[in-house]
Amino acid sequence: MNQNNWQKTVLHAEQIRKSFGVRGNVQQVLRGIDLRVVEGEFVGIMGPSGSGKSTLINVLATIDKATEGKIFVEDADISNMKNAELSIFRRNKLGFIFQDYNLLDTLTVKENILLPISLGKMKKKAAEVEFQAIAADLGILEIAHKYPHEISGGQRQRTSAARALIHRPSIVFADEPTGALDSKAASSLLGMMEGLNRQRSLTIMMVTHDPVASSYCSRVVFLKDGMLYSELYRGTKTRQAFFKDIMNVQAVLGGDHVDTV
Template identity: 80%
Template sequence: MKMQDRLQKTVLLAQQVYKSYGARGNVQQVLRGIDLRVLEGEFVGIMGPSGSGKSTLLNVLATIDTATKGAIFLEDTDIAAMNNTELSAFRRKKLGFIFQDYNLLDTLTVKENILLPISLGKRNKQAAEADYQAIAANLGIGEIAHKFLYEISGGQRQRTSAARALIHRPSLVFADEPTGALDSKAASSLLGTLEELNRERSITIMMVTHDPLASSYCSRVVFLKDGALYSELYRGSKTRETFFKDILNVQAVLGGDRVDPV
């Protein structure tokens, strides 16, 4: 472990995490002994070929699914020790989620969707409005506050989803293929904003993606193969273009989906 790693707070710690599906005689092992530590302020990408366990790992770490075996700690809290009610409250307070299909409510405006995570809490209206104004400005969606989803673009919907994930200041944001439904311009714009928020506000993000271009915005990329950790890359002081090429090189050895260099 690097010296600077020891000085940073551990947000997530996974130890020997296994996940299998099926019954005796027909068991599919999806995750195989995953060990992973995520530090505060990291932007971690999770990559691997189709079927490598990327989304399963995210779901297990995000408390959406349960591990078959192993330990997972989120800010020193053992998630296996919590019941469903406690997990629900923990997710609402500590975690943020950005999904490929947005998961927004059609009956609410952009602003109402963003404010939803804190509407169930005890934050007063003035504080909630201040939080909304700040995150809407960060994501460039202040002008569409009172529009409904059918009135805005896919890129604006995903920015709304990101604002909703961030407004309650979560300890960790999980993003599952957040650019999968976006065109290249909207995807690059969103990723650039997430990178900026990560850098300037130390927001901790874990993003599952099949796209090496998306991963090049991360500070670290972890590669899975057959449900196990295969390799990892740190961006460090590299340019995004150089890091992108490094990711492509690992992906070429690993196999799976390819994206031509740009």
């Protein structure tokens, strides 16, 4: 999917800069990044260690604050929101999938998934409809009554994904979502995310070091030294062909060896 002017912009970042440290010892991690994500894109963010990819997604996802720049989610300028306002916005508009699941051990799979909307105004019947749909799509309906310690790592991550999607967020941020999974569980999760992206026009931004994971995306953005280096669009290519394109760019940038698709 290429970015077309007629497509709805979900996220727009303007000249994002992020520095750490104090005067005399300042490290610039992000150096003026401009980025636009449109509805229905599945965007991968890649780059060598230290390129700024994790810092970028943390800033875009409101986990951290940019030193300079503007960030818009749909029509809302989130750059200068106060903490209380930002908390409500995050709960209603953003979804998060983390590498370490972040599930509550004392809650069942279903209770974990429903947690984000338990604080909102969705009626119980509507919440049940949403739960049934997303749990079925992610293949975890049959384990809804179980607790996190009773299920596999792949099932925990799919539970985490369902929790991120239950309230139909404008955009989902995924930070190395397959990092703790074996290859089979990772492929299963990524295939489901790709399917939801297409079926629901779900907008996803995913940081990963793995070209195999990025090959499921519709676009991959590469960072180098805190700046945008390059980007690739999958278009009509097969996942295998897109993987080769990603590997070619990564070979220039430098990166860890990975298995082929």
